[in-house]
Amino acid sequence: MRFPESFLHFIWQFRLFQVLNLFCTTGEALYILGVGMPNKHAGPDFSQSKLKIGERTWVGDVEIHLKSSDWFLHGHQDDPGYAAVILHVVYEHDQVIYRKDGSIIPVLVLKDLFPETLFIHYESLVNSLHSFPCEKQIHGIDPVIVNGVLSRMLIERLAQKSVEVFDHLAKVNGDWESTFYHFLAKSFGFKVNEIPFELLASSLPLWLLRKHLDHPLQVEALVFGQAGFLTGAFKDVYPQQLKKEYQFLQKKYGLSPIGVGAWRFLRMRPQNFPTIRLAQFSALLLNSDRLFSRLMALEDLFSLKKMLQSLPVHSYWRTHYHFQKATKKVALQMGDASVDHLMINVVCLFLMAYGKYSEQADLIDRALQFLEQLPPESNAITRSYLQAGIKIDNAFFSQAVLQINKYYCAQKKCLNCGIGIKILNE
DSSP states (O other): OOOOHHHHHHHHHTTOSOOSSEEOTTSOEEEEEEOOEEOOSSSOSEEEEEEEETTEEEEEEEEEEEETTHHHHTTGGGOGGGTTEEEEEEEEOOSOOBOTTSOBOOEEEOTTSSOTHHHHHHHHHHTOOSSSTTTTTGGGSOHHHHHHHHHHHHHHHHHHHHHHHHHHHHHTTTOHHHHHHHHHHHHHTTTTTHHHHHHHHHHSOHHHHHTTTTOHHHHHHHHHHHTTOOSSOOOSHHHHHHHHHHHHHHHHHTOOOOOGGGOOOTTOOGGGSHHHHHHHHHHHHHHOTTHHHHHHTOOOHHHHHHHHTSOOOOGGGGSEEETTEEOSOOOOSOOHHHHHHHIIIIIHHHHHHHHHHHTOHHHHHHHHHHHHHSOOOOSHHHHHHHHTTOOOOSHHHHHHHHHHIIIIITTTOGGGSHHHHHHHHO
8 A cells, every 4th residue: 555655744743553562673672752843844854853772762853754765766865964864764664774874774664553544544534525625524523623723724824924924024125004005905906806906006106105195186096097097088077187197197207007907897796896996995095194003003993994984985986886987876985895804814914914023912912803803704615614514703713714725625734734633543
């Protein structure tokens, strides 16, 4: 039977094999005092392992392979990073491995030390055709264990996204306001128009917008002009004014708009059209200078939601969802789901990122509290976990579910997931 090497890592890490009366291939007795720490970087698979081989206690690295000869297949014989390997754990032993000094690296053979039914269970789990591997088993796992795993997933998700924030922060020389503006714009795209909104923010720096915050028409002209929507001939007064302002500002600052073809309108409700989102974005910029600084001092989630749902959007958009396309009535303000999206993906993220950056634990706690107060996201992924019996009561857990689905369930990494480990252990 052929195993993936990751399965043997799992067997070693959780000692799912016979641990009494172990012997190396050299005949020396082996006592596992500590399996060590999994190594996620280059080098041996486990570090800081503690073993007693014969009468001598060793502390060092453990390398795991399907066959002993894989040591040469992977080129470890020429890598000084493997000089501290104290035990070679394999499924089959087919070749003796020597250190540079000529001594033999002790080998533990796992074959016959664990029931092969364990792999059969693992294989059936990762090869299931359900929405996610453990869909039919997860309801039987203690909710305390499930919630513990999901809590770690949420922290992992925020940590990953914080790295993106820090990367952009470095590009703008540590300017948090500018970084926040960039991510806010990106999030205003609501996935479908995320990329053009991000391009817009890159082409229209915050410092330039700030110079015109006392002139709403100029801010709106900059936003719509850089988005590429002011190139046509207009009959309505408002877009004519915008075009005139933009042509002056474009020449003054040497601006190049993004292509209007980047924006997506198909299969969208009019209130989600990018033109309406751009109008709302302009209103937010006009209504909230130094927004990042204000948010870091914010302790009331719902006052922010109220502000986001009462933006001074230009009255033109009450009867238009596109330039020159009149309609009876358009919802100017963002709905609850849209506001919650911004709260989750921007506000809570930046509370976490800035909390880590400035070592302010209270900001991290506030981010987690806000996520617990926000309603859960509803989509095909979260619904599949709900149907399987997982409680998703708030955004804290919906975000955690999105993380575990993307980085573990979808990639069949059950051996790296606490829930999958629990199922296999049972």
